[in-house]
Amino acid sequence: MNRALTPYGLHDLAASVERSELSKRLAKLIKSENHAIGAYESAGRERLSIASQLSDWGESTNDDSISDISDKIGVLMSEIGEQEDLFAQNLEDYRSILKQIRNTEQSVQPSRDNKNKIADEIQKLKYKEPSSPKLVTLEQELVRAEAQNLVAEAQLTNITRQKLKEAYDLNFAATIERAEKQIILAKHGRRLLNLLDDTPVVPGDVRHPFAHGTDARQILADAEHDLQMWQPNLEPVHVNSAGLGSNLMPSEEVATGQSSVADTAEQEVASPSSETTHTKSAAEAQGTHLQQATHA
Amino acid sequence: MNRALTPYGLHDLAASVERSELSKRLAKLIKSENHAIGAYESAGRERLSIASQLSDWGESTNDDSISDISDKIGVLMSEIGEQEDLFAQNLEDYRSILKQIRNTEQSVQPSRDNKNKIADEIQKLKYKEPSSPKLVTLEQELVRAEAQNLVAEAQLTNITRQKLKEAYDLNFAATIERAEKQIILAKHGRRLLNLLDDTPVVPGDVRHPFAHGTDARQILADAEHDLQMWQPNLEPVHVNSAGLGSNLMPSEEVATGQSSVADTAEQEVASPSSETTHTKSAAEAQGTHLQQATHA
Structure with missing residues (x-):
């Protein structure tokens, strides 16, 4: 299609399609992440509900061994569920960072459109009125539009690369955090299972009373301790965009540093997370069920 | 309530309520697990979809660095999604084991009901016709019903303890497997991010062509290798119910062994998993996306 011959209406439509083109893929991804x-x-919610159902069932068996073990498995399951929820909150923060790329994409599009529109007008005028004095004005406008667009495109590449790294730094750190904490919980869960004697009995045999109550409580205390001692231990993601100014351009002092979103998660996400609806603090998701169970 | 005075209709209702009582808690839990x-x-499905959206978006930026990195992050995200799906399949197997406890609960209830019903009839008859010759027959029936119930209750405790350990052995092993594999993938993902230069540019600067294509491919190959080398490394859950016969009683040769569901997952779940609808083999969920990406 010869763009110079495009009638205005269709051209505007094409520009509008192109505008949605630039940000539509990321907008779709952000929706899927939701x-x-x-x-x-x-x-996470189901895990919490299942945990209390397991405890209720254990109690209803009138078998004190099963009741004690299933109640404590329930506590560990609740914590595993809390970790799913904390993971979801972290993904919400990651999603907010992607939105910053999408917003820049949306804001850069008019600058591209404007530059193309003026270039098209010039082509059209050269075809219809090659000697029109308006051509000089348009050429001057084009130079200004191209300069403005150069800035917009530089802002876009700067923000895209910076936020892409930041977003997936956070995403992978959240994946590792959930995984490491759930491993702690599941390993202690396996210890709990070993306290349940499953030696078969013959009719009329009476099961011995549960003799491992103290051991079972100790396992929960160990799990709580390990969870509280947990610290992120991540290979750093190197950041070279420390010198990115608020105008999305390199600022005067271009500092190159190593830092990880995980180290500075609280500050970093302070602004984007205002979009999220989660208000639960990380501390709340950190072993509450274990604390309740071990300090009761 | 004096059960001896309960009219038949109400008594039957009570028995039916009691029957559902025994298995209803576990039935509810099994539903929640679903x-x-x-x-x-x-x-898992969303993760796969997001992975291809991320790759599409990266390509649309016309930035070869972003295109290459986002495509490879997409490959790792797909694998993380496959691990969610494999986890769901393992939970389905765990759920099938819980169903075996629920089924035994359901089958034991009529034996309890029958014993109680005969005892009630004896009470009623003693009150209405203390000298009825039918009392002797009923007393004999009660002895038989009690013997039958003793067997049923022994079967119930044997199956409950054995299958509870087996179910949560599998559940915790699956949690650990997902976690360890996702840690492998996320750690290599963080390495990928370091190949993306996010140094800000000024308007008019041209980004250098992506110089780390070989490194990026090597990271995916490393991830694939680590995933293939992964082996379960679990504290064993001790099993004392090896001597449980098909009649749910101790069999002649009571062997006490150590084994873990995780070691024998394939045989163990062969029967319960027939209830599940998943047909994808574990091998299929093991690094397919990485293989496609690294051997393309």
Whole structure:
């Protein structure tokens, strides 16, 4: 298609399509992430509900061994569920960072459109009125539009690379945090199972009373301790965009540093997370069920 | 309530309520687990979809560095999604083991009901016709019903303890497997991020062509290798129910062994997993996306 011959109406439509083109892919991804986050929140909620159902069932068996063990498995399951929820909150923060790229994409599009529109007008005028004095004005406008667009495109590449690294630094750190904490909980869970004697009995045999109550409580205390001692231990993601100014351009003092989103998660996400609806603090998701169980 | 005075209709109702009582808690838990499994399946599906959206977006930026990195992050995200799905499949197997406890609970209830019903009839007859010759027959029936119930209750405690350990052995092993594999993938993901130069540019600067294509491919190859080398390394859950016969009683040769569901997962779940709808083999969920990406 010869763009110079495009009638205005169609051209405007093409520009509008192009505008949505630039940010539409990321907008779709951000929407899909919302579904994924919803799924993890749902899994977390179900885990909490299952944990109390397991405890209720154990009590209803009138078998004190099963009752004690299933209650404590329930405590560990609740914590595993809390970790799913904390993971969902972290993904929400990661999603907010992606939104910053999408917003820049949306704001850069008019600058591209404007530059193309003036270039098209010049082509059209050269075809219809090659000697029009308006051509000089348009050429001057084009130079200004191109300069403005150069700035916009530099801002876009700067913000895209910086935020892409930041977003996936956070995403991978959250994946590792959930995984390491759930491993702690599941390993202690396996210890609990070994306290349940499953030696078969013959009819009329009476099961011995549960003799491992203290051991079982100790396992929960160990799990709580290990969870509280947990610290992120991540290979750093190197950041070279420390010199990015608020105008999305290199600022005077370009500092190159090593830092990880994980180290500075609280400051970094302070602004984007205002978009999220989660208000639960990380401390709340950190072993509450274990504390309740071990300090009761 | 004096059960001896309960009219038949109400008594039958009470028995029916009691029957559902015994298995209803576990039935509810099994239903909740189905929701949790659905949530993990949904999370896995979304992850796969997000991975290809990320790759598409990266390509659309016309920035070869972003295109290469986002495509490879997408590959790792797909694998993380596959691990969610494999986890959901393992939870389905765990859920099938819980169903075996619930089924035994359901089958034991009529034996309890029958014993109670005969005892009630004897009470009623003693009150209405203390000298009835039918009392002798009923007393004999009660002895037989009690003997039958003793067997049923022994079967119930044997199956409950054995399957509870087996179910949560599998559950915790699956939690650890997902966590360890996702840690492998996320750690290599963080290495990938370091190949993206996010040094800000000024307007008019041209980004250097992506110089780390070989490194990026090597990271995916490393991730694939680490995933293939992964082996479960679990504290064993001790099993004392090796001597449990098919009649759910101790068999002649009572062997006490140490084994873990994780070691024998394939045989163990062969029967319960027939209830599940998953047909994808573990091998399929083991690094397919990485293989496609690294051997393309």
